[in-house]
Amino acid sequence: MLDNISKMQPGIKTKRISSYDRTGGNADFIRIAAGETADLAVIAGAGKIKHIWITVNAPDSFIRRNAVIRMYWDGEESPSVESPLGDFFGQGWGEEYNFASLPLAAAPANGRAFNCYFPMPFGDGARITLENQSGEPINSFYYYIDFEEHPSIPASEGRFHAWWNREVTGVHPDEGETEWSVIAPQSANPTTEHNYVFADIVGSGQFVGINYFVDNPGPMWYGEGDDMWLIDGEDWPGSLHGTGTEDFFNSSWCPNEVYAHPYFGYAKVPAKLGWMGRTHCYRFFLEDPIRFEQSLHASIEHGHDNSLTLDLSTVAYWYQSEPHKPFPALPPKEERGNMPEIGVVDVHKWRHAWRQAKGSSPTLWGNE
Incomplete structure (x- = not known):
């Protein structure tokens, strides 16, 4: 993994698109209204995304499932990446928890910092969007998209x-x-x-x-x-x-x-x-x-x-290689919610129904 870190590669430039405050102030985020799709990055030419970092502040506690990230390569109309934001970065059920792997991580505080190190090459442009499908705004969306500009990227290099x-x-x-x-x-x-x-x-x-x-x-x-x-x-x-x-x-x-x-x-x-x-x-x-x-x-x-x-x-x-088979339609947010959590009360109700089926003897233990 580290073999190429010392290799000189003339003609490649390191770039970043981020949510920094263009006025020079400290409001280093963007706001995404309910129902809005924000372009996080629109990049011309050839290159390779090397790292993405994101953190989100929103009143919707389920924003990790209600926000959808999409990525498009080389001018395509059908996204090559489509996923609820949290799930893509390794956060299931709209929850917050730490997660560590080599290509993806959800870092402290409590898994609220999303990181992706999958390299993402493109030969003729890249676009990354975030759609807020919540009924509430994303008050602050912070992000880095670190990428390289290359003289060219061959079509034979697989797209992410x-x-x-x-x-x-x-x-x-x-x-x-x-x-x-x-x-x-x-x-x-x-x-x-x-x-x-x-x-x-x-x-x-x-x-x-x-x-x-x-x-x-x-x-x-x-x-x-x-x-x-x-x-x-x-x-x-x-x-x-x-x-x-x-x-x-x-x-x-x-x-x-x-x-x-x-x-x-x-x-x-x-x-x-x-x-x-x-x-x-x-x-x-x-x-x-x-x-x-x-x-x-x-x-x-x-x-x-x-x-x-x-x-x-x-x-x-x-x-x-492109073109890819278009994904099935993403289910609407109403169909992406979690199933109810099963807990001790539910288990006790199961036991009660079982006792009734067994004749309600007062000494039924549970393995009869």
Whole structure:
């Protein structure tokens, strides 16, 4: 990673676009009204974005999901990056918490400083926008966009892409919601048909990372799901087939603890019963990108054989040649809200319903 830091590169100029106060004062931010889209950077010519830093102050406590960041390369009309602001930088559910990885970070105070170090090349212009889809203004939006001007960037150099997806998964198998065959024997899953899809790419490129946010309404382990990669139109089981969610994220044995490696980890875990609640997993393929020449379809089971109801949202990151396949329409903000958190009162109500189903004996324990 540091090998090129001493290499002299004549003709490359370092530049920055920021929210600094043009009058020389200290109001070093912009204001973005409700419903407004602000151009954060419009850059002509060829170059490469090297670093982005952002912090936000807004009365809307859900602004990290209600603000949308988009990036366009080389005059394209369809964005190569489209994601809620917080999710792109590794902050799920509109929440604030620290997150550390090599390409992305949410730094103190309490994860409110967003940083991105993914290089983003462009050959004929770049545009970065922020749309405030909230009903309230962003009172102060601070940012740096550090970039280089290059004499030229070849079309063969992949353009950076990122796509946010979200699904509240339905239970697929006939045996109902189960795992580890607790409720009934579980079937095999020789297909990707019912999996959660986190990348569906057409073109040539390489996949370099994912932020994976899972909200689990029950206490059962959410991570028996295998990751499945179909490269260049191949059939199941594909060139890359995983053995479980925690294995895909380079951990083991149903972890439930915060862990931060530069390439992978668990930035947030719940302190609840079992694996109930919101967990943020991440993995970046910086040493081992997943390469494709024509297409890439990447998915993961939600529980073995897609047996669990989960609220899954992801941001996938990759480089590819243009033009890219346009993303599906981003769901409106009303459809990007969180599912209600399940807590101790809900669990007690479940127990009450179970006691009634068992005849309401006064000594029912819970494992009958």
